[in-house]
Amino acid sequence: MERERDRGKAETAAGGTAAGKMKSWEEWQPQADGGMDELFAVLGYKVKSSDMAAVANKLDQLEMAMVTTMEDGISHLSTDTIHYNPSDLSGWVESLLTELSSASNFDVLPQQIGVRGESSSNLISFSNDKPIQKNRKVIYDYDLRAIPGGAICSSGNEEENPNHEPDIGIKRHRFSPGTEFLDNTSLAAARPVVLVDSQETGVRLVHTLMACAEAVQRDNMKLADALVKHVGILAVSQVGPMRKVATYFAEALARRIYKIYPHDSLESSYSDVLQMHFYESCPYLKFAHFTANQAILEAFAGANRVHVIDFSLKQGMQWPALMQALALRPGGPPEFRLTGIEPPQPDNTDALLLQQVGWKLAQLAETVGVEFKFRGFVSKSLVDLDASVMDIKPDNVEAVAVNSVFEFHRLLARPGGINKVLNSIKAMNPKIVTIVEQEANHNGIVFLDRFNESLHYYSTMFDSLESSGSNQPNSEDFVMTEVYLGRQICNVVACEGPDRVERHETLSQWRGRMNSAGFDPVPLGSNAFKQASMLLALFAGGDGYRVEENDGSLMLGWHTRPLIATSAWQLKPAE
Amino acid sequence: MKRPLAAVGDINMNKKLKQQEEEMSREAEAVLLHDNLLFEVLKHVDDGRTLASAACVSRQWKRTAQDERLWELICTKHYNSTPLQLRVVVLALGGFRRLYSSHLWPLLRQSSSSSSSSSPSSVSAWPCLPPAPAERPRSKARWGRDEVNLSLSLLSIKYFEKMSFNRGK
Numbered sequence: 001m002e003r004e005r006d007r008g009k010a011e012t013a014a015g016g017t018a019a020g021k022m023k024s025w026e027e028w029q030p031q032a033d034g035g036m037d038e039l040f041a042v043l044g045y046k047v048k049s050s051d052m053a054a055v056a057n058k059l060d061q062l063e064m065a066m067v068t069t070m071e072d073g074i075s076h077l078s079t080d081t082i083h084y085n086p087s088d089l090s091g092w093v094e095s096l097l098t099e100l101s102s103a104s105n106f107d108v109l110p111q112q113i114g115v116r117g118e119s120s121s122n123l124i125s126f127s128n129d130k131p132i133q134k135n136r137k138v139i140y141d142y143d144l145r146a147i148p149g150g151a152i153c154s155s156g157n158e159e160e161n162p163n164h165e166p167d168i169g170i171k172r173h174r175f176s177p178g179t180e181f182l183d184n185t186s187l188a189a190a191r192p193v194v195l196v197d198s199q200e201t202g203v204r205l206v207h208t209l210m211a212c213a214e215a216v217q218r219d220n221m222k223l224a225d226a227l228v229k230h231v232g233i234l235a236v237s238q239v240g241p242m243r244k245v246a247t248y249f250a251e252a253l254a255r256r257i258y259k260i261y262p263h264d265s266l267e268s269s270y271s272d273v274l275q276m277h278f279y280e281s282c283p284y285l286k287f288a289h290f291t292a293n294q295a296i297l298e299a300f301a302g303a304n305r306v307h308v309i310d311f312s313l314k315q316g317m318q319w320p321a322l323m324q325a326l327a328l329r330p331g332g333p334p335e336f337r338l339t340g341i342e343p344p345q346p347d348n349t350d351a352l353l354l355q356q357v358g359w360k361l362a363q364l365a366e367t368v369g370v371e372f373k374f375r376g377f378v379s380k381s382l383v384d385l386d387a388s389v390m391d392i393k394p395d396n397v398e399a400v401a402v403n404s405v406f407e408f409h410r411l412l413a414r415p416g417g418i419n420k421v422l423n424s425i426k427a428m429n430p431k432i433v434t435i436v437e438q439e440a441n442h443n444g445i446v447f448l449d450r451f452n453e454s455l456h457y458y459s460t461m462f463d464s465l466e467s468s469g470s471n472q473p474n475s476e477d478f479v480m481t482e483v484y485l486g487r488q489i490c491n492v493v494a495c496e497g498p499d500r501v502e503r504h505e506t507l508s509q510w511r512g513r514m515n516s517a518g519f520d521p522v523p524l525g526s527n528a529f530k531q532a533s534m535l536l537a538l539f540a541g542g543d544g545y546r547v548e549e550n551d552g553s554l555m556l557g558w559h560t561r562p563l564i565a566t567s568a569w570q571l572k573p574a575e
Numbered sequence: 576m577k578r579p580l581a582a583v584g585d586i587n588m589n590k591k592l593k594q595q596e597e598e599m600s601r602e603a604e605a606v607l608l609h610d611n612l613l614f615e616v617l618k619h620v621d622d623g624r625t626l627a628s629a630a631c632v633s634r635q636w637k638r639t640a641q642d643e644r645l646w647e648l649i650c651t652k653h654y655n656s657t658p659l660q661l662r663v664v665v666l667a668l669g670g671f672r673r674l675y676s677s678h679l680w681p682l683l684r685q686s687s688s689s690s691s692s693s694s695p696s697s698v699s700a701w702p703c704l705p706p707a708p709a710e711r712p713r714s715k716a717r718w719g720r721d722e723v724n725l726s727l728s729l730l731s732i733k734y735f736e737k738m739s740f741n742r743g744k
Binding site for chain 1 (some may be wrong): 657660661663664681720725728735
């Protein structure tokens with residue numbers, strides 16, 4: 001392995017380096033990793049500590065060259081040069097310098113130079129390259145790998161990689177745990193890093209994203225294509241949430257431009273798992289559950305038999321707390337019946353999963369002393385269900401609550417879907433309907449509006465994640481949460497028609513719908529507000545989160561931007 | 576002269592005090608090293624942190640201070656009438672001590688530290704002194720039934736999460 005070879009080299013290399021500033025690097029660099037500078041290794045570059053002075057010199061030269069050559073030196077670098085082995089920083093800068101110094105041949109485009117034999121596993125070994133002479137890694141000009149995120153390139157190279165799944169989330173599973181962080185960033189670092197002011201690039205990044213979306217809106221795919229690659233380059237120079245958001249949006253835009261849509265089966269697989277990680281890493285889902293449960297608990301006051309119909313059972317995380325509260329209510333617990341609905345899984349494990357969740361909830365119910373019955377339904381869409389299968393008991397016998405967390409917006413993908421479901425709900429005669437939805441309008445008719453809205457929404461979301469995760473940024477929960485959000489972004493931006501299911505709408509829009517469908521709002525009490533506020537104190541970065549009361553509904557947001565809203569409804573009294 | 580007399584009187588007093596002290600300490604020992612009596616004493620502790628510190632004194636104290644009934648007293652001190660099923664439910668979900676340590680205590684610690692951190696630390700006029708221990712979270716935060724209710728919910732969720740996933744998942 002190359003690392004071992006280099007270790008030998010480093011040990012025999014003369015220690016002293018010329019540049020004074022490099023000396024301080026050397027002094028505190030542990031030589032444990034084969035003589036490679038550890039800090040650079042983290043970024044995916046391999047720089048021998050002994051080479052540092054030389055590399056620094058070259059970088060200086062490069063900066064001078066870029067400043068003095070053409071004004072927009074960046075796009076030139078991306079389209080016209082052959083990048084040799086970018087992770088070897090020294091060699092790469094050398095290659096850039098030679099390109100810039102031969103400043104005449106701009107119109108020689110090294111197109112059509114495919115990347116031979118690049119299998120998915122090679123993306124892992126990207127940083128373990130052989131020296132330049134033997135294996136020139138050439139970036140194919142229209143190689144979609146330009147967008148950091150190997151998802152697209154692999155679907156393009158499908159004939160070479162039959163096993164590779166075009167979903168970056170799954171790919172991250174494949175990486176061995178130790179190299180996970182390193183390899184993701186080395187993928188990103190495969191594009192040349194732009195040595196300009198980072199804040200300026202941040203602004204340029206946002207503008208480029210919006211310009212690209214506008215190009216897509218106007219169906220100017222060539223321009224959009226160029227811009228989306230530019231975004232890829234700019235994104236690499238950023239850090240933190242900005243970079244991640246830009247990466248996901250760039251990927252989604254690229255999918256839209258090249259019409260490479262994610263497979264439907266992959267979209268629904270792992271979605272439960274991803275949502276669990278989302279549940280653990282940030283307070284939004286917990287907030288949703290706690291506030292909805294409070295409304296349900298209050299509506300069930302005095303009832304001896306209760307029936308909850310959950311449109312979004314997932315792992316059933318909402319119900320332990322409700323069962324515990326029912327167990328401890330004055331007057332004793334009611335008989336509790338739960339009907340859970342789940343979409344089918346591609347590998348047909350849905351019935352088994354439902355059974356498991358039901359079994360676990362039954363165990364818990366027994367532990368806390370609540371009589372419990374569970375029933376699960378597997379249904380592709382809520383539209384296919386109706387009240388008759390729910391075995392609804394009359395009003396005076398059993399109180400019914402309907403709960404939907406992040407499910408209603410999916411119904412907007414097909415015309416008439418939401419109205420049919422609302423009618424079914426009315427037939428179930430519920431005492432209360434609790435709805436939790438994202439607080440954003442990602443369902444506008446104009447693509448550009450949707451794009452801008454979602455850009456703001458998910459930027460705020462990622463910002464809040466960043467501060468919540470400040471103490472453990474690479475934990476599995478956070479990485480998976482990012483994937484979870486990334487999938488939503490992909491759906492909002494890249495998909496259309498019935499495939500575009502992430503059709504979020506704002507609370508006021510939902511209010512309008514519910515009102516015209518025959519529901520009255522039920523204000524969430526102060527208890528819910530108190531619980532929500534206390535809950536936030538438990539999350540790091542709790543200062544940034546804000547619980548807001550909005551005309552009886554509760555919203556949780558990051559600083560001034562509400563991100564999620566819980567509302568409760570009841571049937572309008574019959575005249 | 577007065578002085579020697581007073582000195583002698585003093586010495587006598589000191590001796591008496593010492594004897595009294597020794598007696599008291601022997602009595603105290605008798606109480607504090609006796610499980611049941613120690614339990615009765617610890618019943619009067621109304622602060623979780625104190626009770627937890629008491630558990631660090633010795634093995635015997637640990638046994639006694641970890642008694643669920645003591646922690647139940649602490650968790651329910653704000654209830655004027657405890658729900659009947661509370662004890663059954665909480666014991667089934669992991670116990671009062673776990674309720675306090677895993678869920679109630681982090682809640683209280685957060686709320687007390689956030690209130691203390693909102694006031695900026697003043698520059699000490701005596702730079703040689705170590706920083707004032709104001710950063711240490713105080714457990715004297717005011718808390719009530721709402722905090723307990725939230726902790727109960729979190730306890731039940733944690734219990735549910737920990738339930739075995741080994742049914743072929």
